Amino acid sequence: xxAVQETIDQVRQIxxxxxxxxxxxxxxVEKAPKGLSEEIIRFISAKKQxxxxxxxxxxxxxxxxxTMEEPGWARVDYPRIDFNDIYYYAAPKTTSGPKSLDEVDxxxxxxxxxxxIPLKEQEILAGVDKPRVAVDAVFDSVSxxxxxxxxxxxxxxxxxxxxxxxxxHPELVKKYLGSVVPTTDNYYATLNSAVFTDGSFVYVPxxxxxxxxxxTYFRINEKNTGQFERTLxxxxxxxxxxxLEGCTAPQRDENQLHAAVVELVALDDAEIKYSTxxxxxxxxxxxxxxxxxFVTKRGDCRGDRSKISWTQVETGSAITWKxxxxxxxxxxxxxxxxxxxxxxxxxxxxxxxxxxxxxxxxSSRIISKGIAAGVSQNTYRGQVSAHRKATNAxxxxxxxxxxxxxxxxxxTVPYIEAKNSSAQFEHExxxxxxxxxxxxxxxxxxxxxxxxxxxxxxxxxxxVIQELPMEFAVEAQKLIGISLEGSVG
Amino acid sequence: MLEIKNLHARIAEDGTEIIRGLNLTVKAxxxxxxxxxxxxxxxxxxxxxxxxEDYEVTEGEILYNGENILELDPAERAAKxxxxxxxxxxxxxxxxxxxxxxxxxxxxxxxxxxxxxxTPDFMRRVKEAAAELKINPDMLKxxxxxxxxxxxxxxxxxxxxxxxxPKLCVLDETDSGLDxxxxxxxxxGVNALKSPDRATIxxxxxxxxxxxxxxxxxxxxxxxxxxxxxxxxxxxELEANGYADIIxxxx
Ligand SMILES: Nc1ncnc2c1ncn2[C@@H]1O[C@H](COP(=O)(O)OP(=O)(O)OP(=O)(O)O)[C@@H](O)[C@H]1O
Ligand SMILES: [Mg+2]
Numbered sequence: 155x156x157a158v159q160e161t162i163d164q165v166r167q168i169x170x171x172x173x174x175x176x177x178x179x180x181x182x183v184e185k186a187p188k189g190l191s192e193e194i195i196r197f198i199s200a201k202k203q204x205x206x207x208x209x210x211x212x213x214x215x216x217x218x219x220x221t222m223e224e225p226g227w228a229r230v231d232y233p234r235i236d237f238n239d240i241y242y243y244a245a246p247k248t249t250s251g252p253k254s255l256d257e258v259d260x261x262x263x264x265x266x267x268x269x270x271i272p273l274k275e276q277e278i279l280a281g282v283d284k285p286r287v288a289v290d291a292v293f294d295s296v297s298x299x300x301x302x303x304x305x306x307x308x309x310x311x312x313x314x315x316x317x318x319x320x321x322x323h324p325e326l327v328k329k330y331l332g333s334v335v336p337t338t339d340n341y342y343a344t345l346n347s348a349v350f351t352d353g354s355f356v357y358v359p360x361x362x363x364x365x366x367x368x369x370t371y372f373r374i375n376e377k378n379t380g381q382f383e384r385t386l387x388x389x390x391x392x393x394x395x396x397x398l399e400g401c402t403a404p405q406r407d408e409n410q411l412h413a414a415v416v417e418l419v420a421l422d423d424a425e426i427k428y429s430t431x432x433x434x435x436x437x438x439x440x441x442x443x444x445x446x447x448f449v450t451k452r453g454d455c456r457g458d459r460s461k462i463s464w465t466q467v468e469t470g471s472a473i474t475w476k477x478x479x480x481x482x483x484x485x486x487x488x489x490x491x492x493x494x495x496x497x498x499x500x501x502x503x504x505x506x507x508x509x510x511x512x513x514x515x516x517s518s519r520i521i522s523k524g525i526a527a528g529v530s531q532n533t534y535r536g537q538v539s540a541h542r543k544a545t546n547a548x549x550x551x552x553x554x555x556x557x558x559x560x561x562x563x564x565x566t567v568p569y570i571e572a573k574n575s576s577a578q579f580e581h582e583x584x585x586x587x588x589x590x591x592x593x594x595x596x597x598x599x600x601x602x603x604x605x606x607x608x609x610x611x612x613x614x615x616x617x618v619i620q621e622l623p624m625e626f627a628v629e630a631q632k633l634i635g636i637s638l639e640g641s642v643g
Numbered sequence: 644m645l646e647i648k649n650l651h652a653r654i655a656e657d658g659t660e661i662i663r664g665l666n667l668t669v670k671a672x673x674x675x676x677x678x679x680x681x682x683x684x685x686x687x688x689x690x691x692x693x694x695x696e697d698y699e700v701t702e703g704e705i706l707y708n709g710e711n712i713l714e715l716d717p718a719e720r721a722a723k724x725x726x727x728x729x730x731x732x733x734x735x736x737x738x739x740x741x742x743x744x745x746x747x748x749x750x751x752x753x754x755x756x757x758x759x760x761x762t763p764d765f766m767r768r769v770k771e772a773a774a775e776l777k778i779n780p781d782m783l784k785x786x787x788x789x790x791x792x793x794x795x796x797x798x799x800x801x802x803x804x805x806x807x808x809p810k811l812c813v814l815d816e817t818d819s820g821l822d823x824x825x826x827x828x829x830x831x832g833v834n835a836l837k838s839p840d841r842a843t844i845x846x847x848x849x850x851x852x853x854x855x856x857x858x859x860x861x862x863x864x865x866x867x868x869x870x871x872x873x874x875x876x877x878x879x880e881l882e883a884n885g886y887a888d889i890i891x892x893x894x
Contacts, residue, residue: 589733590697591733592733592734592735594690594695594717594733595729595732595733595735596735596747597694597716597717597718597721598693598694598717598718598721598726598727598729599721599743599747599750599751599803599807600718600721600722600747600750600751600754600807601718601746601747601750602718602750602754603718605746605750609735609738609742609743609746610735610738612737612738613735613736613737613738613786614736614737615737616737616738617737
């Protein structure tokens, strides 16, 4: 028991203070006054030079939101949020919208460099034969810069901030915004619809395979600022796109709210691969501070033979409330959910997915790997359902939990519902601990405890790591190691 | 190279004494065999040598190249050249054998202040060592020990030993589960590592292995003590007569 005991002791002294991205940047900002009202929403809309229909859409959502109650069913515990104590709009002063890299505040570029996103290099690399990534960077409330825009435009791909898209492609935005996650969907999604500030917009036209990975980095910098980004991705018939989002925030004593909405639409034969590496600040070792991550992500396999795949690596946030889901509407459509959720310290994760089978011969696959350390709570909550008309719906679910120490918890809450008797749903769940034997074996081979834990954990999550775009797989593995760093030595 | 003096050790959890005043000396270049009935403490001794924390040393000392190693953790001992081929090798799901080997080799190098191996250098070493032990390279892509047959596990242990080039090799019943051909291959692997600055402790129940790995000394471990030490003829005597006589004498 001794080595495990030591591990446990060290988990107790977790040092999430090692949070690598916890710096703050001094940048002049422009903020709306604290609190939420129709006036604030009008202010945001005006700042973004939005057309009237967009403003009305927001106001409708806001009025709806006023009638709603914060949900309480998730296995997470936190003091009530005062929604009037939050800034709903903060923008770096020097940028009123996306510009070319040369015009971006060098301070901002430095931030992204620190985060390991060499924006400048990305463009330089453009000429080089190497996997390339187009990046949209969202700083607090606004999108700062979108790289590779011209090249993408050549392929017909639209990749820009959602605010820009509202102005430049209103017909597309009008048609699809809120069509997957309606403004009435849930408390946080409705709030987001009222106040969303920025996010990414992607449209891949018929038959186009997006020539590069698209990526967005979100960063919350300002104090007491909520981040409400909105992302909308549409893959038209036969199109393919792979999209990655990364998230970080500075260390703060107060909790910060992040309530995003992501909508994906895949038409006939289209495929969308959406990957997330989420590393919002998790709070300190006493559980103080950290991001509340209340996110609604949903993909609509609207067309026949369409496919949507979610891959997430969740290591940050004080509280995570997140269920990237797929509506399998088209016949022969397919949904996938691959998840790694690491909780340490006082983190609370309630995450999972929904696979809603509506069309015929639809299939879905769920692989969830939860790792709990410290005094964290890690819950997988998943729903798989087959509609009456969904003949031959198939699902395979595998939920594995790994516990480090004995003060954390892992929970699996599956909801399974088949209204069509031809449905075939399989569910497997395991819970294990890093065994004393495994740890000693690694140590005996000269692998120190911390590296041994990282090695064993990375083995445990391998099936999911394989689903990440290659450039990010290594990063994700390192991140998992860092997130568990406090859990030993 | 190794001097164990009046070693007493117990299970940390419940205080049961397993090793009760054990003395053993193994010189550099020597092959020492340890034999003894089931449950006499052979595996426990190997764990204590390599620093497993489930056991508490209450008395005595272990000197390795003159240094008392009791305060060192298992990884530090490994970096100093102590290697244990496990009686029951442990499965590490999801971690390719190849990857495990690379991490282990590089961690030991790091601990000794040596440069990490380049990938081509690493690959070359693994390929050579695997070929010597007739290990199919495809096996190295599989997660370590997961689904390996008994014999494959034992071979994988010796592969690790060959690559890590330890100074003190402890083989705990490496012969169990091996077919006759595999036994020869593994024995050849062990013999190939023989050198004047390396010592080997072979824990076994059977003379058969000692036909291939010829010991310089043979020790009988019983109830946590070495009750008899001799040369290779002692193993033959045990094979013929069992432990009863020796145990009777000691009692
Ligand atoms: N961690 C432990 N907890 C409880 N009992 C233990 C533990 N470790 C060893 N023992 C006991 O100590 C005794 C010695 O065990 P050990 O495995 O060292 O024997 P061995 O000589 O290697 O036997 P074998 O020849 O069967 O491999 C046994 O009775 C065993 O049950
Ligand atoms: Mg044994």
